Amino acid sequence: MKENEQTRSHILDSAIHSFADSGYQATSMSKIAKKAGVSKSLIFWYFESKSKLFESLVDRFVAQCAISFVRLDAKTKSLEKMHEIIDMYWAFVKNNMEFIRIFMNWFLQAETKEKRKTERLRKIHRSFEEIFVQCLQLGIEEGIFDENLNIQNTALSIVSSLEGLLVQVIMLGQSPEDFDETFFKNLKQSIVHGIMKR
Structure with missing residues (x-):
């Protein structure tokens, strides 16, 4: 798996845990970034x-x-x-x-x-x-x-x-x-x- 694909997959894995913990509405991109150990801007770069x-x-x-x-x-x-x-x-x-x-x-x-x-x-x-x-x-x-x-x-x-x-x-x-x-x-x-x- 290429590095970009690994990073994208890691963000998605972290996101599903964040959504599971807090629900869709209460989960922020900041919370997902913290869970994934990446910057919020990187998540926006991948997902908008x-x-x-x-x-x-x-x-x-x-x-x-x-x-x-x-x-x-x-x-x-x-x-x-x-x-x-x-x-x-x-x-x-x-x-x-x-x-x-x-x-x-x-x-x-x-x-x-x-x-x-x-x-x-x-x-x-x-x-x-x-x-x-x-x-x-x-x-x-x-x-x-x-x-x-x-x-x-x-x-x-x-x-x-x-x-x-x-x-x-x-x-x-x-x-x-x-x-x-x-x-x-x-x-x-x-x-x-x-x-x-x-």
């Missing part, structure tokens, strides 16, 4: 503003999420892959819950132009939706999933269910641990039942 810095964190978060799903074995059958994707999604949520809460807080703030915020949220949604599109296509090719499925709408429906659950966790102040293994077993069975070939 607190909002741009946070958007870079969001982009990195999306990339990490995508990488975690790319690691799925290409040889895995679609039905097993569907279960694995849902498991991996929830494991990722559990491991990144603090950042997800900060992200939602940032999204609801008025400081950044709505269009830029909405595009970041769409990017996350589209990335996740595309993973299910590919899995559904594979399942139809294997003759496991219903060939009459509207793949795009079905993927959207699955993602909406999982995102709805995430919103419930955040808005109601619940923890991912509040949902036991039986809950997710039933959730996966419910999703899979609706897409199986009859």
Whole structure:
């Protein structure tokens, strides 16, 4: 990794800890600079503003999420892959819950132009939706999933269910641990039942 990339990555690492400690609104660039052990002007040189810095964190978060799903074995059958994707999604949520809460807080703030915020949220949604599109296509090719499925709408429906659950966790102040293994077993069975070939 080049020195500039190392410095940028170090600032982002420090920023996520600062945001986690104080929330988006209460975290200043000075606080991030102190945490990173660099000058405030250096942070502005890399990121221009607190909002741009946070958007870079969001982009990195999306990339990490995508990488975690790319690691799925290409040889895995679609039905097993569907279960694995849902498991991996929830494991990722559990491991990144603090950042997800900060992200939602940032999204609801008025400081950044709505269009830029909405595009970041769409990017996350589209990335996740595309993973299910590919899995559904594979399942139809294997003759496991219903060939009459509207793949795009079905993927959207699955993602909406999982995102709805995430919103419930955040808005109601619940923890991912509040949902036991039986809950997710039933959730996966419910999703899979609706897409199986009859």
